[in-house]
Amino acid sequence: EAGVAQSPRYKIIEKRQSVAFWCNPISGHATLYWYQQILGQGPKLLIQFQNNGVVDDSQLPKDRFSAERLKGVDSTLKIQPAKLEDSAVYLCASSPLRAGSYNEQFFGPGTRLTVL
Amino acid sequence: AQKITQTQPGMFVQEKEAVTLDCTYDTSDPSYGLFWYKQPSSGEMIFLIYQGSYDQQNATEGRYSLNFQKARKSANLVISASQLGDSAMYFCAMSPFQGAQKLVFGQGTRLTINP
Numbered sequence: 001e002a003g004v005a006q007s008p009r010y011k012i013i014e015k016r017q018s019v020a021f022w023c024n025p026i027s028g029h030a031t032l033y034w035y036q037q038i039l040g041q042g043p044k045l046l047i048q049f050q051n052n053g054v055v056d057d058s059q060l061p062k063d064r065f066s067a068e069r070l071k072g073v074d075s076t077l078k079i080q081p082a083k084l085e086d087s088a089v090y091l092c093a094s095s096p097l098r099a100g101s102y103n104e105q106f107f108g109p110g111t112r113l114t115v116l
Numbered sequence: 117a118q119k120i121t122q123t124q125p126g127m128f129v130q131e132k133e134a135v136t137l138d139c140t141y142d143t144s145d146p147s148y149g150l151f152w153y154k155q156p157s158s159g160e161m162i163f164l165i166y167q168g169s170y171d172q173q174n175a176t177e178g179r180y181s182l183n184f185q186k187a188r189k190s191a192n193l194v195i196s197a198s199q200l201g202d203s204a205m206y207f208c209a210m211s212p213f214q215g216a217q218k219l220v221f222g223q224g225t226r227l228t229i230n231p
Binding site for chain 2: 031033035040041042043044045048056089091093095102103104105106107108109110112
């Protein structure tokens with residue numbers, strides 16, 4: 001079974017530029033998550049989708065970050081314009097949706113963003 | 117709101133020794149799950165072990181066990197017979213059992229296994 005795919009793996013941009021990240025979850029997983037991991041910290045949830053609807057985006061800086069999950073499969077996360085403090089690893093995760101039990105999250109390899 | 121605290125920024129252990137990584141948590145959710153993830157230098161998050169808040173027995177997965185003390189709100193990870201490949205960052209995390217099952221992570225502990 002293929003894992004969670006992310007691209008690109010690395011991206012270097014200058015501040016005020018735009019950038020987009022792509023994630024393809026494990027086939028059949030209804031829930032998709034984007035986490036931001038700043039160096040030296042644990043991951044922080046940015047946005048959670050269930051199928052193609054947003055479940056939680058309370059920590060997404062909506063003035064510059066946007067995300068979509070068309071057709072309930074793959075997803076893109078965009079930053080426009082980027083700031084220096086956006087330098088981080090962006091992790092995508094997916095999980096199945098089974099009622100009445102915990103649904104394990106499977107993580108992709110991440111995209112390391114450096115903003116200069 | 118949920119909070120995870122990992123008070124050990126770094127741990128150094130001799131190969132083949134057992135090691136305990138500390139984790140305390142705070143939540144108002146009546147049911148929740150506790151997790152440990154390993155993050156090697158390559159960056160991927162590897163799931164290690166899960167404990168449900170209503171599970172009567174402590175979880176075990178091979179060399180990993182979770183020492184769950186609900187009254188003390190602690191969920192320590194125990195690695196027995198450590199190996200050089202165990203060197204990595206380790207994150208404790210929690211999630212409510214109901215509703216949106218998002219993970220809240222701690223700051224992590226960097227574990228170094230010395231030969």
